Amino acid sequence: MGWQGSAFCRSPPQAVQAPEPAPGVLYLVGTPIGNLADLSPRARQVLAGVQRIACEDTRRSGLLLHQLGLRHKEQGPRLVSFHAHNQTARIPELLAALAAGEALAVISDAGLPGISDPGEVLVAAARTAGHNVICIPGPSAVTTALVSSGLPCGRFCFEGFLPPKTNQRRQRLQELQTEQRTMVLFEAPHRLLDLLDDLLAVLGDRPLRVARELTKKHEEQVGPSVSAAIEHFRRTPPQGECTLVLAGALPPEPLAWDSAALSAELQELQRAGHSSNAAAKLLAERTGHSKRELYALLHQES
Known part of the structure; x- marks a missing residue:
C-alpha cells in the first residue's frame, strides 16, 4: 500500500x-x-x-x-x-x-x-x-510504465525526449552515467533503435523495459535488458511512441578505508570552510564510506 x-x-x-x-x-x-x-x-x-x-x-x-x-x-x-x-x-x-x-x-x-x-x-x-x-x-505514461516495469520506483527521474542528434544524445547520456535513480525516457518509434544502441554503448547493458500501447489491448513491455530490447525491435520494428524505464547506475564500491588519508581529506574540507557535518557528508558521497564513521573519525582526531 x-x-x-x-x-x-x-x-x-x-x-x-x-x-x-x-x-x-x-x-x-x-x-x-x-x-x-x-x-x-x-x-x-x-x-x-x-x-x-x-x-x-x-x-x-x-x-x-x-x-x-x-x-x-x-x-x-x-x-x-x-x-x-x-x-x-x-x-x-x-x-x-x-x-x-x-x-x-x-x-x-x-x-x-x-x-x-x-x-x-x-x-x-x-x-x-x-x-x-x-x-x-x-x-500518465510516465508513472504507468514505471510502476509496471519491475524496476525500483522509490526514487526516479524523468528525462523525457533526449536530443535527436547522436552526438548530443550521447553527451546527455554521459551526463547521466552516475545517476542512481531509475530513469524514465520518451522516444519516437523511428529513433528508438538509435537510442537503444546509444544506451548500450554509453551506459552498458542495464535492466530496461520499453513500454508501448500502454492501457490498450495489445500493451507491450519489452525487456528485461537493453540488449534484449535491441534484439526484439530489430526483429519487430516499433510502432507508436515508447516509454523507456531504465535502471540507474549501481552505487560505487567504497574505497579502501585509510584512516590517515581520510582524516587528511576531512581536515582539508574543514579548512575550505565546511562544517564537520558537511565535510563528512561530502566525503561520504565521494568515497562511499559511511557518513557516521567519517564524522566519528574526524572527532577522534580532534
Whole structure:
C-alpha cells in the first residue's frame, strides 16, 4: 500500500464540494493514454463544462471528445490549438479569457498535460497573472510504465525526449552515467533503435523495459535488458511512441578505508570552510564510506 492509503494521509478522499468548472480557473485535465475508460468522471464533467479547451491538435482532440460523447459536430467547448510553435502568441489570448471569467481546460494528445508539452509554460504564466490553476489527475505514461516495469520506483527521474542528434544524445547520456535513480525516457518509434544502441554503448547493458500501447489491448513491455530490447525491435520494428524505464547506475564500491588519508581529506574540507557535518557528508558521497564513521573519525582526531 502506498503512503496515500496509510496513516500518513491527513484526510480520506471525498467528492468535490464546489461546482466545477469554476469561472476564471485554468484546469489541467488528464486524458486517456490509450483506454477511453480511463477518463475520470470529474475530468468528463470539467471538459463538458469549460468554455474552451486548449489542445495540441484540434482534430485529434476533437475526435477524442467526440468518442467520449462530449462534442457533437460544432457543439461543445471551443477547441483552440496550443503547441510549441504558437504558444508565445496564444498565451496572452488564453490569459485574457481567464481574466474575462472563462473556465479553461488544457489537455495534451494523451496523458497529463504539462509534462513534455507547452502546458507547463501556460501554468507558469497563469500563476504569475494571479489565476487559479487546478489539476484534474489522470493517466500518465510516465508513472504507468514505471510502476509496471519491475524496476525500483522509490526514487526516479524523468528525462523525457533526449536530443535527436547522436552526438548530443550521447553527451546527455554521459551526463547521466552516475545517476542512481531509475530513469524514465520518451522516444519516437523511428529513433528508438538509435537510442537503444546509444544506451548500450554509453551506459552498458542495464535492466530496461520499453513500454508501448500502454492501457490498450495489445500493451507491450519489452525487456528485461537493453540488449534484449535491441534484439526484439530489430526483429519487430516499433510502432507508436515508447516509454523507456531504465535502471540507474549501481552505487560505487567504497574505497579502501585509510584512516590517515581520510582524516587528511576531512581536515582539508574543514579548512575550505565546511562544517564537520558537511565535510563528512561530502566525503561520504565521494568515497562511499559511511557518513557516521567519517564524522566519528574526524572527532577522534580532534
